[in-house]
Amino acid sequence: MASDTVVVGRTAAGRMALVGLGDHSAASEVDTAALAAAVAARENDGDVRWVWADTAAVYPRLLDAGVRVARAWDLRLVHAILHHARTVTDDHGLRSSTGWDADAAAPVDGDTLFDLGDAASGIPETVEAAVAEYHRQTAAIASSEAPGALRLLCAAESAGALIAVELHTAGVPWSRAAHEHLLERELGARRGGGLPARIDQTAAVVRAALDDPAASLDSQPRLLRSLHRVGLMVQSTSRWELAEHDHPAVAPLIAYKKLMRLYTANGWAWLDEWVRDDRFRPVYVPAGVVTGRWASSGGGALQIPRSLRTAVRADPGWTLVTADVAQLEPRVLAAMARDTALAEAASGRDLYAGIVERGAVASRAEAKLAMLGAMYGATTGESGRLLPRLRRTFPRAMQLVDDAARTGEDGGVVQTWLGRTSPAAGESWRALQSLASDAAASGVDETRARRSARDRGRFTRNFVVQGTAAEWALAWLADLRARLAALPEVDATRAAPASGPVFQRRPHLAFFLHDEIVVHTPLEHADAVADAVRESAASAGRLLFGTFPIDFPLDLRIGETAEKG
DNA sequence: TCTAAGTGCGCG
């Protein structure tokens, strides 16, 4: 078994070049059509880390050709991390404009999305440029004050890039029939020309209550005027404010909004556009959020209503293993701050119950409110009122987030546990602050500047926690992916072809949402998958936080489970 | 007729 790093890029002649960087470095060239076979051969030959410009551009074709790779290095994503990383002391030219700082190619419809060599991204893709960039990146990491952590982050980010493509390719097993059944039950039958019957009926009830048969329910300004005419003096048309009023129009209006939301966001049109072959294939965007969380593009993958998860159904002979982490962010905070008191409160399954047991607050609801307030920067209301009690009981954890907030308010940058750095303060932000600090500044300027400083403080406060939680989740995913790949395949008669050639015969990740995963697995491997999910969570905790005693308990379920709890 | 901004709501 040879361990090697192989850089993949284009040649001037438009072929694909594979350049080995190891002891037995060698270069070879193949036509684009033969890339998958060349990668497969090298992958089977030994332990390889594949270095390429953009996983989202290269990997879909490999998967479609039946080729999975174990390890990768995504030059675009790693560049984005290192470009801003505060701990890097020598950037080796990484911070100058080289084309690698281009944004990801905007996802587009149709076949061009994952076309190899799509030049829209602006990323240099020649193999020479890729080799040079890889050397810059490894050198920059080596110069970091915490090279191990940064290297881990970059490897985890790259593993995430592989997983994002794999999730798209495999898709979420989605029962069109179950989805349609739910739509008909909630909305009534689909009607070609107009709205489903139930929506029409509900709208009629609302209009009757508003004493206006022509009232517009979809235009916020006009609806607001209609409400005012019947004495409902609301300032917005949002559900929470409507619910505070007692009027015959309120209940049907809230019902109308709920039905319309289902119809427009996840109705038949969504089903037609996003579900093929009983698979929902969202486009995941690794690091699409500044904190390092993933975003999604199209299909609203990260906003699927929980009520709709009844449509998530395993293929025949397969099942689903679903797991989410209980209170990931406060656990991560406890470990980052080395706050043993908070870690002890977290030692049971329910961190909030643990906080109550330690006497900080009186109820679980208060504990949750206070903890969220601490991580989001609440200043007023019940959440703000509870914060001093949390500060007394968990001073180290609270100091970590308070420090992050102060740094942000002062215009500084903060870092996650592994070294992802928050964005620098923008030019307009700085201008506002310096304007307000001028002796001749007006009270209005000062107020605006203070508010903007506090806004930024809340962002950096949350950045350290949300970003580190995202790192933990990446580590969890990456470790789980490797464990799943080691489980045995089922025979071809048991295959789930819609999951594609790489995954149709083995357990595979099917969905990921910040702190939650779904694995689609042949029935006989469900218990092994559940073990792998738990072991990878424990492994992720050790990888990030070493021996610090913090648990990451999972709510884990095997089988068709639509909703939580 | 196009785009940008506002509103509201789904998810963590």
Add this chain to the structure above:
DNA sequence: AAAGCGCGCACTTAGA
């Protein structure tokens, strides 16, 4: 209208 973070999407209106 959120108080208190991070997103994406659908719909509307205002403005070019």
